[in-house]
Amino acid sequence: MEYAVLAHSGDVGARLVAAKLGERVGTDVVGLVLAEELTLAPCFSHRVGPEGEKTELRLADGRSLHSHELRGVVSRLTDAPAPRFARNPRADRDYAAMEGYALLLSWLASLPCPVVNPASPRGLAGPALGLLEWLALGAAAGLPPRRFRLGHPGAPAPEGSWLGLRAQMASSSSVGLAPLAQARPGEPTLWAEPVEEPLFEALVVGDRVFGAVGHAARGGCVELARRAGCAVLAVHLACGRRGTVLCGADPMPELGPAAATALAQLVLEQVA
Amino acid sequence: MILLCGIPSEEPVALAARAAQAAGVAHVVLNQRAVGDWSIELEVGEEGVSGTLHGPYRSYGLEAFTGAYVRLVEPETLPEVGDPPRAEVLARARAAYDGLLAWLEVAPTRVANRLSASASNLSKPYQAQRIRRCGFEVVPTLVTNEPRAVRDFARSHGRLVYKSVSSVRSMVTELTSARAGNLERVRNLPTQFQPLVPGFDVRVHVVGAQVFATEIRTSAIDYRYAARSAEEIEMRAFELPTLIRERCRALSAALELPVCGIDLRRTPDGRWVCFEVNPSPAYSYYEEIDGQPIARALVAYLSGQPSASEEARASDDGAGDRELDRPVGDAPRCSTP
Numbered sequence: 260m261e262y263a264v265l266a267h268s269g270d271v272g273a274r275l276v277a278a279k280l281g282e283r284v285g286t287d288v289v290g291l292v293l294a295e296e297l298t299l300a301p302c303f304s305h306r307v308g309p310e311g312e313k314t315e316l317r318l319a320d321g322r323s324l325h326s327h328e329l330r331g332v333v334s335r336l337t338d339a340p341a342p343r344f345a346r347n348p349r350a351d352r353d354y355a356a357m358e359g360y361a362l363l364l365s366w367l368a369s370l371p372c373p374v375v376n377p378a379s380p381r382g383l384a385g386p387a388l389g390l391l392e393w394l395a396l397g398a399a400a401g402l403p404p405r406r407f408r409l410g411h412p413g414a415p416a417p418e419g420s421w422l423g424l425r426a427q428m429a430s431s432s433s434v435g436l437a438p439l440a441q442a443r444p445g446e447p448t449l450w451a452e453p454v455e456e457p458l459f460e461a462l463v464v465g466d467r468v469f470g471a472v473g474h475a476a477r478g479g480c481v482e483l484a485r486r487a488g489c490a491v492l493a494v495h496l497a498c499g500r501r502g503t504v505l506c507g508a509d510p511m512p513e514l515g516p517a518a519a520t521a522l523a524q525l526v527l528e529q530v531a
Numbered sequence: 532m533i534l535l536c537g538i539p540s541e542e543p544v545a546l547a548a549r550a551a552q553a554a555g556v557a558h559v560v561l562n563q564r565a566v567g568d569w570s571i572e573l574e575v576g577e578e579g580v581s582g583t584l585h586g587p588y589r590s591y592g593l594e595a596f597t598g599a600y601v602r603l604v605e606p607e608t609l610p611e612v613g614d615p616p617r618a619e620v621l622a623r624a625r626a627a628y629d630g631l632l633a634w635l636e637v638a639p640t641r642v643a644n645r646l647s648a649s650a651s652n653l654s655k656p657y658q659a660q661r662i663r664r665c666g667f668e669v670v671p672t673l674v675t676n677e678p679r680a681v682r683d684f685a686r687s688h689g690r691l692v693y694k695s696v697s698s699v700r701s702m703v704t705e706l707t708s709a710r711a712g713n714l715e716r717v718r719n720l721p722t723q724f725q726p727l728v729p730g731f732d733v734r735v736h737v738v739g740a741q742v743f744a745t746e747i748r749t750s751a752i753d754y755r756y757a758a759r760s761a762e763e764i765e766m767r768a769f770e771l772p773t774l775i776r777e778r779c780r781a782l783s784a785a786l787e788l789p790v791c792g793i794d795l796r797r798t799p800d801g802r803w804v805c806f807e808v809n810p811s812p813a814y815s816y817y818e819e820i821d822g823q824p825i826a827r828a829l830v831a832y833l834s835g836q837p838s839a840s841e842e843a844r845a846s847d848d849g850a851g852d853r854e855l856d857r858p859v860g861d862a863p864r865c866s867t868p
Contacts, residue, residue: 303675304673304676305673305675306672307659307663307669308670310671312660343720355720358721359720360697361695361697365654365656369656369660380650380654380657381647389633390633391573391575391637392647395580398577403577407575408573409574410572411572412570443618444622445623446622
C-alpha cells in the first residue's frame with residue numbers, strides 16, 4: 260500500500276478521500292484502513308532507536324503498511340479501539356486503549372511520508388485544542404474571537420446581553436454546546452456573546468477554503484490552520500455585532516466530495 | 532505572586548510551598564481537595580484572556596500570577612468527590628479543574644507544566660524520537676505483537692527488558708527465559724522491549740535554567756522499585772558533564788517542559804543514554820535524599836528567573852564538552868524510592 264486513509268468505521272469523508280486518491284493513482288495502491296484493523300493487525304512491529312524509525316505493519320487481510328513503502332497518509336483517527344479487550348474490566352480496556360494510542364502516535368509521527376493531519380500527542384489527526392486555545396490562536400491569526408465569560412457555579416448572569424451555555428471547557432468549539440437550561444447542578448456557566456444563528460463553517464484544506472466566507476476571514480482561517488499545524492481544519496464562525504467572529508475549530512471535520520477531492524489533491528501535492 | 536496547584540500535603544507541593552515561604556515569595560496554594568472552595572472566572576475577548584481565581588478567603592486577579600506549578604489530579608480521583616462520585620461535587624471539582632487548565636494553556640505566565648506539553652509523555656517511543664532529535668542517544672526500542680520479532684531482537688541485543696508503551700506507570704521487568712515462555716501473550720497487545728543497558732542511573736531535574744543531577748546506584752532493574760525486591764539503593768548529587776547538562780536543558784526547552792525529570796544512564800563504556808522525560812517529576816524524593824535545592828529553584832523560576840530556553844538564547848557560550856563525572860558529597864542510603 261502506498262497511500263493509506265486511516266479512519267473509524269462510518270467515516271464517509273474518509274471513504275471519499277480514499278476513492279478520490281484511487282481515481283488519481285490507482286485503487287491498487289490506495290487503502291482505506293479502519294482503526295480496528297490497525298489495532299488487530301497480526302503483525303505490528305515498530306522500531307525506534309539510534310538509527311531512526313521503521314515500522315512493519317501487516318493487516319489481517321494481508322495488506323501491508325510498511326513505513327518505507329508508504330507515500331502519503333490521511334489520518335482521521337481519534338483513538339485506538341481495543342476490541343480484543345471488550346469483555347475485560349474497564350481498567351484493562353483503558354490500559355489497552357492507552358497503549359494502542361501510544362503506539363499509533365509514535366508510528367504516525369515516525370512516518371517519513373506526508374501525514375495529513377500530522378499526529379501529535381494532542382491528537383492522532385491534528386491537535387484537539389480546547390475552546391480558549393482556538394480562540395487565542397485565532398486572535399493571533401487575525402480572527403476576532405467570540406466573546407465568552409466563564410462564570411463560577413451559581414453566579415448570576417453578567418450585565419449586558421449574553422447567551423447562557425453549558426460550560427464544557429474541554430470542548431473545541433461553542434458550536435454544539437448545550438443551552439444553560441441543560442446544565443447540571445454545580446456546573447459553571449459559559450456566557451457567550453450573542454451572534455446570528457446559524458453559525459457557519461469555513462473548511463480549510465491546504466490553501467483552499469470551502470464555505471461562504473468573506474475574503475478577510477478566509478486568510479485568517481488559513482493562517483489559523485497553519486498555526487495549529489493542520490492542513491485540514493473546520494473553522495467555526497458566526498456573524499456578531501462586530502462582524503465575523505471565531506467560535507472554535509475542529510481538525511477532523513466532515514468531508515464532502517469537494518473537500519475530499521481537494522484533500523486527495525493536497526496529499527498528492529505534498530508527496531510530489 | 533506564584534500559584535501552587537495540587538494537594539498541599541503532597542510532598543512536591545508542600546516542598547514548593549515551604550521554599551516559597553523561606554524565600555519570602557508571595558504564593559497561593561490552591562488546595563484541590565477543598566472542592567467548592569475554589570472557582571475560576573474567565574473572560575475572553577480580543578484583548579486576550581483575563582479572569583479571577585476565587586479562593587475560600589479572597590479572590591485573585593489572574594494577571595497577578597507570575598508563574599504556576601501544576602500538580603493537579605483528575606477530579607474523579609479526589610476522595611471528596613466520593614465513590615461513586617456525587618454529581619454536584621464532581622461538577623464543581625471539574626469546573627475548577629477544567630477552567631484552571633484551560634487558562635494555563637493560554638496564560639502569558641510561566642507554567643510548570645502545561646498539560647499540552649506534558650502530553651509528549653503519553654507515548655514513550657514518540658518521546659524517544661523527540662529525545663533523539665535533541666542529540667541524546669536513545670535505546671533501541673521494539674514495540675511489537677510478534678513473538679518472533681522479540682526473539683530476533685533478543686538475538687541481536689542480548690538481555691531485554693519490557694515496559695508499557697504509554698505513560699501508564701509500569702515496572703521495568705527483565706524478559707527472563709521463564710518469562711519468555713509467555714511471549715505468545717504479546718499477540719494480544721503490542722509491548723515495548725529494549726535491551727538491558729548496563730550502567731548506573733542519573734535522574735536529572737531541569738528547573739528553568741538550572742540542572743540538578745542525582746546518581747542512583749542499585750542492582751535493581753528499575754530503581755523505583757528497589758525496595759520491593761529488597762535491593763539496596765544509593766543516591767547522591769552528581770555533577771553532569773557540561774555537554775550533557777546543556778543537552779538536558781535543550782531537551783527541556785524543546786519539549787516545552789520548564790520543569791522535568793530526565794532519566795539517563797551512564798554506561799560502563801562512557802555513553803549517556805536517555806530513556807525518557809517525566810513531565811511531572813516527584814522531585815521532592817530526590818531533594819530530600821541528596822539535598823539539592825530543587826524546590827528553591829522552582830520557586831525562583833516561577834518568580835521570574837530565566838528559563839532554559841531564555842538562558843540558552845542569552846548566552847550561546849559554546850558550552851564545552853568536558854567530561855566530568857564527579858560525584859558531589861556523600862552517598863546517603865535509602866530504602867524507599
